[in-house]
Amino acid sequence: MVNKYENTSVSLKVSRVEAEIITIGDEILIGQIVDTNSAFIASLLNMTGIVVKQITSVSDEKNHIKNALDEAQKRANVIFITGGLGPTKDDITKKTLCEYFNTALRFDEAVFSDLIRIFTAYGKEVTPTNRLQAEVPELCTVIRNHNGTAPGMWFDVNGKIFISMPGVPFEMKAMLTNQVIPKIKELFNLPIIVHKTVLTQGIGESYLSDLISGWEDSLAKEDIKLAYLPSPGMVRLRISLMGTNAEKLNVLVNKKIEELKLIISEFIYGYEIFGEENPSLEEIVGNLLRNNNKTLSIAESCTGGYISHLITKIQGCSDYYIGSVIAYSYDIKEKELGISKDVLALHGAVSQPVVEEMARAVRNKFNTDYSIATSGIAGPGGGTIDKQVGTVWIAIATPKNVYSEKFLFGKNREHNIRKTAHTALNMLRKEFE
């Protein structure tokens, strides 16, 4: 294994830890579930400075699992295994690891006490079958499971580490984050990786890429990596730098972000820092409303309730959110929001006068400080020569004024709904800048 960091640190050798992830379970091989565990593990390892060489999904068969272990240790020095634990799986992973490492099972009192605690909490009795779950391979160090019945297992054999974790995502995530990663960090002197993510809204990936190409080129010289993470209406830009001196890394990454701001500040709505709380756009907007003691109402047409849903899926939103009118038909725009028949007939529902009047009306009617209104052609049908599919008007009403903007999104109904919602939320956010 090449160690490219070996010469960059004076006092300490930085270890290059290479990992392989093995997931055990037929449900992945028949396509019943998507393997999100591997993505979570890979992402966390990457953030921790560990290189993932391969991800392998194998069936619940002993020989197949053993073969995967053989192959994995040729490539990696730490092997992460998930799944195949628990009585319904016939504890295939535990049995296979015992055979593979030529060790026997022993009864573990601490694991059994965890088991009793969990069963008692659910008001269930511990049966003799359950008791078997407290048996662990003699050779392994037990990793206690605080969220379920199957313990994790840590094997250290011939300089290779094998870590077996349960397949239930929240059990695995807690065990990996709180117990496994800290232990690996103690054992190895891992490089430090600084990741910062710049959150942008209102600019497409390819246009963004053109706009920042010069800046992007400058990253390569500093060995900084850039990843584009797009979703409808938004692109997250992740900037990563590996090294040994956290302060130097942070200074360099922050300098690059300052340079980026000079180019695309109008599209940036926030930042994510790995390991910290990272609020979504709707949470950012919600916090701004709460902190400024302001209220919000919404009049939705083309978004059909999606903006209200984004706002209300956040707990505590009743502090600032009052309610909405989903005015899907012309009739409701007239009756509930007082848009005149003449204006609707003259300009059509997807127009500046209508969307601005919708925002004004809902703000007055619901007696709020701010309001959002949307009207557009979500598609895929409904386009005309004048107004093609993807045409959307968004209005914001504030205590001072009402303004609106026109957008032309794509042909995909779902994407148009999401893009409109994210754009509208970002327009409101800018009111508090």
Add this chain to the structure above:
Amino acid sequence: MVNKYENTSVSLKVSRVEAEIITIGDEILIGQIVDTNSAFIASLLNMTGIVVKQITSVSDEKNHIKNALDEAQKRANVIFITGGLGPTKDDITKKTLCEYFNTALRFDEAVFSDLIRIFTAYGKEVTPTNRLQAEVPELCTVIRNHNGTAPGMWFDVNGKIFISMPGVPFEMKAMLTNQVIPKIKELFNLPIIVHKTVLTQGIGESYLSDLISGWEDSLAKEDIKLAYLPSPGMVRLRISLMGTNAEKLNVLVNKKIEELKLIISEFIYGYEIFGEENPSLEEIVGNLLRNNNKTLSIAESCTGGYISHLITKIQGCSDYYIGSVIAYSYDIKEKELGISKDVLALHGAVSQPVVEEMARAVRNKFNTDYSIATSGIAGPGGGTIDKQVGTVWIAIATPKNVYSEKFLFGKNREHNIRKTAHTALNMLRKEFE
């Protein structure tokens, strides 16, 4: 390879095709994206009667890819490869396959004409770099890509088939479904698999499992497989049977479904048949409204716009959906839906009188045939001794009457919102039974 079906067919040997899926790309190994391609391929292969032995994700490195190919062909006779195509990936898959199969690149006129067509459609010029994409290994049969620029490649070497497809999901999906699977079906006499999925709503997985355990035991005798596919408020039950006589398989599966109906008919809202159009619950409800020429309005409190969003994400919903009031605050319940202060004070917003009055009011106000109303404590905060978190009232107003039901869901806000929405839609669906 064991062929368990060999003796069941008189005239034709049924082939046991074993597959391996290899995805190429660093973005999976760093956890940047979840590998949904493999799940899609695995699911489609499973439905087609092909057994997937392993799924492997490897980085964009030649030697690593070659090693994965070596290992895969020990286990499988058909190897599916995605990713690593296209100019930004430096065409690593194409180059590696050339080296692996000791073949050279040739220029393909048909692929080049596809390329020109796509570039022209996007108003772009074909550069010399783009022209390289029309080069393909001499040894392979080209699979035309009708949705993108990177062609698929089919290699048939020493009795093993290697199929390379682009990593862009919609390009891969179209190529696999429309070109690759039909070709495999021609080459192999695959077993027939009948899959039918029973859609249930309103019963949890464990309670459902207890209720149908006797029926479930009876499946094993017939070699029928059952999979539970749960999501908030719904459980899909997939019943699968493999064999050689489609008619017999269908008769047996249908018989089992009839038996199941006798036990859980009240929870079944529909069926999915593999390969046919399978509408969602909101589409089923939408179609019922449209076909009966009826209209719908909604008054949402705890669901905060989510039901309206589900209804309006379906194109053409303006045929039956008129609009909604999201009455989040007490004030809006009073002012917009005419709920009296006294009733609110006496019973609280989460109560039968309030939810029924919400349904009645929105139906009258929006002049629709039907309406849905919801009021509940989505959580995680807001519970009281009388009304714990997860308490939800749902009302349906019809041309004849108004009725409501109380539910106690869980502690998770997002799940409570979704469960409420699915339950409400199913209550409305039952109006048309």
